[in-house]
Amino acid sequence: MKKRTIQLVSLGLILFVLTSFLQAQTRITVEVNKPGHTISPTLFGIFFEDINNSTDGGIYPELVRNRSFENADTLQYWKFQSTNGNSSALIFNAATAPQGFRRQMAGPLNPLNLKSLQVKANGSFKLLNDGYWGMNIVKGNNYLFKLAARVTDDFNSPLNIRIVSSDGKELASGVIKDFGAIWKYYPLTLTASGSDPKAHLEISGEGKGTLYLEMVSLMPEKTWKDHGLRIDLAEAQDALHPKFARFPGGSWVDGSDITRMYYWKNTIGSIDTRAEVWNLWRYYATNSIGYHEYLQMAEDMGAEAMFCINAGMGGRDIIPLDRMGQWIQDALDAIEYANGPVSSVWGGLRAKNGHPESFNLKYIEIGNENGGSAYNERWAVMVKAIHDKYPDIKIIANEWAGGHPKDPVPEIVDEHYYNNPDWFIWNSNKYDSYDRKGPKIFVGEYAVNRGTGNGNLRGAIAEAAWMTGMERNSDVVVMAAYAPLWCNINNKAWPVNLINFDSHRWFGLPSYYVQKMFADNQGTVTLLVKIENAPKVKIPVTSGSIGFGTRNCVAEFKDVQVTSTKGKVLFKTDLSKIDEKWRKSPWGDWTVQDGVLKPAPSPSQMGGFMFMGNSIFMGDTLWTDYIITLKACKISGDNGFQIYFRNKEIRSRNRWDIGGSGNTTCSLDYGLLSDAKNVSIETGRWYDIKLEIIGNTIKGYLDGQLVQEISDTKMDVKDINVSATRDEKSGDIILKIVNSSAGPVKTQIDLRGAGTLTGSGKAIVLTSGSPLDENTLEEPTKVSPKTEEVKFSGTKITRSFQGNSFTVLRLKTSK
Numbered sequence: 001m002k003k004r005t006i007q008l009v010s011l012g013l014i015l016f017v018l019t020s021f022l023q024a025q026t027r028i029t030v031e032v033n034k035p036g037h038t039i040s041p042t043l044f045g046i047f048f049e050d051i052n053n054s055t056d057g058g059i060y061p062e063l064v065r066n067r068s069f070e071n072a073d074t075l076q077y078w079k080f081q082s083t084n085g086n087s088s089a090l091i092f093n094a095a096t097a098p099q100g101f102r103r104q105m106a107g108p109l110n111p112l113n114l115k116s117l118q119v120k121a122n123g124s125f126k127l128l129n130d131g132y133w134g135m136n137i138v139k140g141n142n143y144l145f146k147l148a149a150r151v152t153d154d155f156n157s158p159l160n161i162r163i164v165s166s167d168g169k170e171l172a173s174g175v176i177k178d179f180g181a182i183w184k185y186y187p188l189t190l191t192a193s194g195s196d197p198k199a200h201l202e203i204s205g206e207g208k209g210t211l212y213l214e215m216v217s218l219m220p221e222k223t224w225k226d227h228g229l230r231i232d233l234a235e236a237q238d239a240l241h242p243k244f245a246r247f248p249g250g251s252w253v254d255g256s257d258i259t260r261m262y263y264w265k266n267t268i269g270s271i272d273t274r275a276e277v278w279n280l281w282r283y284y285a286t287n288s289i290g291y292h293e294y295l296q297m298a299e300d301m302g303a304e305a306m307f308c309i310n311a312g313m314g315g316r317d318i319i320p321l322d323r324m325g326q327w328i329q330d331a332l333d334a335i336e337y338a339n340g341p342v343s344s345v346w347g348g349l350r351a352k353n354g355h356p357e358s359f360n361l362k363y364i365e366i367g368n369e370n371g372g373s374a375y376n377e378r379w380a381v382m383v384k385a386i387h388d389k390y391p392d393i394k395i396i397a398n399e400w401a402g403g404h405p406k407d408p409v410p411e412i413v414d415e416h417y418y419n420n421p422d423w424f425i426w427n428s429n430k431y432d433s434y435d436r437k438g439p440k441i442f443v444g445e446y447a448v449n450r451g452t453g454n455g456n457l458r459g460a461i462a463e464a465a466w467m468t469g470m471e472r473n474s475d476v477v478v479m480a481a482y483a484p485l486w487c488n489i490n491n492k493a494w495p496v497n498l499i500n501f502d503s504h505r506w507f508g509l510p511s512y513y514v515q516k517m518f519a520d521n522q523g524t525v526t527l528l529v530k531i532e533n534a535p536k537v538k539i540p541v542t543s544g545s546i547g548f549g550t551r552n553c554v555a556e557f558k559d560v561q562v563t564s565t566k567g568k569v570l571f572k573t574d575l576s577k578i579d580e581k582w583r584k585s586p587w588g589d590w591t592v593q594d595g596v597l598k599p600a601p602s603p604s605q606m607g608g609f610m611f612m613g614n615s616i617f618m619g620d621t622l623w624t625d626y627i628i629t630l631k632a633c634k635i636s637g638d639n640g641f642q643i644y645f646r647n648k649e650i651r652s653r654n655r656w657d658i659g660g661s662g663n664t665t666c667s668l669d670y671g672l673l674s675d676a677k678n679v680s681i682e683t684g685r686w687y688d689i690k691l692e693i694i695g696n697t698i699k700g701y702l703d704g705q706l707v708q709e710i711s712d713t714k715m716d717v718k719d720i721n722v723s724a725t726r727d728e729k730s731g732d733i734i735l736k737i738v739n740s741s742a743g744p745v746k747t748q749i750d751l752r753g754a755g756t757l758t759g760s761g762k763a764i765v766l767t768s769g770s771p772l773d774e775n776t777l778e779e780p781t782k783v784s785p786k787t788e789e790v791k792f793s794g795t796k797i798t799r800s801f802q803g804n805s806f807t808v809l810r811l812k813t814s815k
Ligand code: AHR
Pocket: 049, 051, 249, 250, 251, 252, 368, 369, 445, 483, 484, 494
């Protein structure tokens, strides 16, 4: 071997020994006899949102799609076949039918269900419905078929009802007959003689005359706890042992506009009279899982129900303050429905709907992702009315647009986080130093939904790291839920969702198993943990162009210049026109006038009450280190303006937000680094702004004064995250250890003061061959936890934690 090669090999060996030595140094010390705070009894729950066909075509097991024919003016999701070509079918709308005609006919099934299917028969005909991407039919099971029908013009044919497999075999059949001139329901129980997850329903007849059909339904007889939920899916969510269930959204609470918001009063009582509404996640919602069923679902899981109610703010519009009466009353009535005595109006209805006992609703959230002054005003009036009548109800506020209402100060605020794996790892200690004097935190929606494929191991590991932070700090984070929970794989409207299913199967993301591992191994009190010598998280230096933005504000920008660190001018605006190469956010426009750049008024700005964020980007996406100088002036609005840097995509939030959160805050954010300061700016004043972007140190100056600085040199985040608890009931000591680094980390665990350890326990480990590994319908548990016995002596455990792994060590004590 040549001398140089020998030298290199020796160097490699030294490095290897050194690395192994350093690895062995990671120490986790748990103070077993120094219990900290009690873990919030409501810490981990679920967020049940009507998205991705989670209810219709999901947990609500109706097999017929568009059973009420309300979805469209055409036979949507139905097929009609006329054997001789002489029969026809159309959607009959009682509201728009010609007057004379309407007078002759019986009315609609009910005033909320105006459309029905009209078949003009002249010979044999057939109607087919595939349900929600195929009906799952299981041999030996009973299916309850029902429809409402009326006939005219002497229609007298019986109807053959068949369930047919995708390859044409009859799986069940029956006959209904003797129709009359007024609406009547015709039920049938069908027993399946075979199985097929992609079966369909056929209704056929032969003869002359006119037939009207309504509410054509086919439901499995068996449902979860006999409360009308698809069994496998209900079990999958129940297995998470949720301590609370927030419902029904999400953005669904707001709706795409105020006419399509969630009105709970339209979702109770007979399913035939529940008005169907276009769900902004792109399908018709039948509201069959209505307010009552959500409360029932929560009760059946042993979870506290949390109703998120509209705050008088739709996706596009806001109810004037002096017309909030209905919204206030809806909130009061919702509480009365859930909890009121049977003698009360709404409590009486609850009893009539099958639940005389109170549902004991304790939590109500006002609005979803609403913010700014409009929200604060509506919050104030709704809270006052609710607390005047129901002082014990816990009312949750939205934390949005960088703030939450201050009058009255909420008891609990709902924060939402969607980001990439690095962000969650980097922020895993966010709550360690959180203000304990402010409102309690409900992390109502969180998930790694970027940089995680369809939901891979790496995303799950990052969430596990983040969850250790919530558990460690559950004196302040009192509730948290992953979002969204459900997705029918045939209608995915959101990129990453916890449980995915088709007509008969489901799989959980690796994140599902993280949720379950936390839920199964919670513990009742925290134990103090110290981590030493763990690998540090490294932050990459990125590149990108610059940009400007406003939200809830009109502002002007001029004299923009970008200079390299060596003083070379990289970019200068002349601002005589908008350069076509500049990229704009899709929801706003920009103008230049007299050398000044400013957002063009958006329709909502003109409406006067709501502003969308508006941003524009320019320059080279390959720039790394540079200095931006410009002048900017706030003209009007609640907030200030933003200067973007190292920007590659419109949604990136590398920016300095000056005068955000209602002009109270300056926030400097760069990937994993962020800082917020109480700074407000004056309206009508031109500020000289300078942003220095060098390596991972960013400095922001206003009028020559350094206002804010972020730097990775000041941050110290580890790739080992731990939460330690004790379960007072079993006496078990439970350690949750996340290794988010790429390689194994050798660790010594010192359980101080744990004299009662038995030396045995188990390790539940979630990891996989690659951080990119995902689960699928075909391989539903490819990434799922494995359990092994653990034996040790004394109070020290030496263990290597694989790269990208999450381990629960559950250690027995003799109490
Ligand atoms: O969970 C998906 C959506 O994310 C929710 O509807 C909304 O609250 C959030 O923006």
